[in-house]
Amino acid sequence: MAENKRVVSAFEENKNIVIRERKERYEFVKGDEKNPVWVKQSFTTFYRCDEYRGSVPVVEFYDDYSRVDEVKAYVNGDRMKVKVEHDYYSVEGLFYSDARVCGFMLPLEKKGTESRVEMQKTVLDPRYFTSIFFQEEFFQEQKEVTLVVPRWMKIEIREMNFAKAGVKTSKTYDEKTNADIYTYSAKGIKASKSEPHAPGPSYLYPHLLVMTHAAETPSGKITYFSNVNDLYAWYRSLVKEIGNDPATVKATALNITKDKKEDIDKIKAVYTWVQENIRYIAFEDGIAGFRPAKAQDVLEKKYGDCKGMANLTKEMLAALGLDARLCWIGTRHIAYDYSTPTLSVDNHMICAVNLKGKQYFLDATETYIGFDQYAERIQGRQVLIENGDQFTLSKVPLRTFEQNRQVEKRTLEIDGNNLTGKVDHQYTGECTEYILTQAHQIKKDKLEEALEQFLSKENRSYAISSVKTSDLHDWSKDMTIHYDLQHKDAVNNFGDELYVELDFRKEMEDAGIDTTLREHDLWLSFKRQLVQETALTIPAGYKVKSLPPAVNIDQPKYAFKAAYEQQADKIVYRKEITIKDTHLEKKDFPTWNNDIKKLRQTYLEQITLTKK
Known part of the structure; x- marks a missing residue:
């Protein structure tokens, strides 16, 4: 499973740079013959550094249906020459058809100084003007958003996630321009925070959803998206x-x-x-x-x-x-x-x-x-x-989690300080996708070699050989893997006693959530069930002295179960980790962390065998 301590960490907020004030204005205006309605946009942002000098990356995206008209920058009140870089937006050397980005670095020369950016932008088709978010990547002391909507323009504005946002709203009418003016203002807006596996911004932050229905133009009515x-x-x-x-x-x-x-x-x-x-x-x-x-x-x-x-x-x-x-x-x-x-x-x-x-x-x-x-x-x-x-x-x-199952069965015996035996894996659904994705990311000439490296967790003591797999190019069927195992130095011998740790993988032991840093809910990657079963033959001349206690955690959204049982001359260890619901709300975090702690403690337990 992808969840680990890296997944739930959060980045440290930049407290040096703040936005003292940001003003945004959006106005629907008459366009040209090809695009009869434009949305003229203007942004004015005052940046301040409170602790030490720095710089701010100023970036704006545009495309074939928008343009950046003008960019001005001022440092300590003086106009600076801005060398704005314009480039196509690309990923892995492949360029998008129309996405472009313009940007530059805005200096903040010393503690307590301000720099200002003024930007003019035009959206050439109101269909693409869809939302206005109040959050920025820095803390904002004040923000004001103004929409100017002429009466010939029919739009709908929905206020999303406003309940606790403290946004003040007002609506006035400008008789001169025959336009409705919507104003939204807020103070003390926290910076947006990018956290792995968080819900999307539309769930988290206050924003305006702008739905352009229609426009009355000199050439007739244009219908956009009324429904x-x-x-x-x-x-x-x-x-x-x-x-x-x-x-x-x-x-x-x-x-x-x-x-x-x-x-x-x-x-x-x-x-x-x-x-x-x-x-x-x-x-x-x-x-x-x-x-x-x-x-x-x-x-x-x-x-x-x-x-x-x-x-x-x-x-x-x-x-x-x-x-x-x-x-x-x-x-x-x-x-x-x-x-x-x-x-x-x-x-x-x-x-x-x-x-x-x-x-x-x-x-x-x-x-x-x-x-x-x-x-x-x-x-x-x-x-x-x-x-x-x-x-x-x-x-x-x-x-349900039944679509995504990961089953590992091991039959082992003790050979000196080693564990040897045979292992069978079975994967379905997104568990198959996860392991194949991980294996393909390992740079190996053969997929089978990459799988070996992944399954051994790159631990040289966990030696895998004689690997047999199902057709790795047919993931519509269950994927199976079979191999021989020699787990070196997995048995500790002290006098008359042997100490054996049967759980090699310890899935989710680092899945605790740092509640001092995490701000948002957590979405786990996918529902799934992991089943691991290991049968260990008790060596001749030995008996079980102690088995670790069982853990049985069954919550509405997940379950962690692990138990050891002696069956004749074998010890059977069975573990189940089930994710029933991927959405962990913040109120779930304390219980989740406590249950992960219990699971981690189970992983530390060992079997003790003693001579008869």
């Missing part, structure tokens, strides 16, 4: 513009499925092929490109984002005569569903296929998860499914 029908119609218009080449895709799909007779096997074959052969490149939130890449382009380049991979999967299945559909979905990172008509509602795309009255969802970005198995991040999430000019809404099925 989910409008949202789907826009998505649908982008899909029609993709330009897929069915012939190219069909040739590959036929080759992949040439040995498959049943439709269900063809679906599995295509899904697995895309998972294994198309590299996933994640696009960040806020990218303006909502149109999937052409299926043939993804096929040729062998990489794509979620939209490109979903489109390729759909086109391959459709080429085989199967009923495949594109799906839009917001992962658990997002707090909204499709009752909110805005581009903020989703951040992901998958494929659905209907077969014999059953619907299956295919997310090829999850590289090693099996067919009809679903990652935690999309389980239970609402899905917008294409259906010609209409749409359907559904939900990805929920799965």
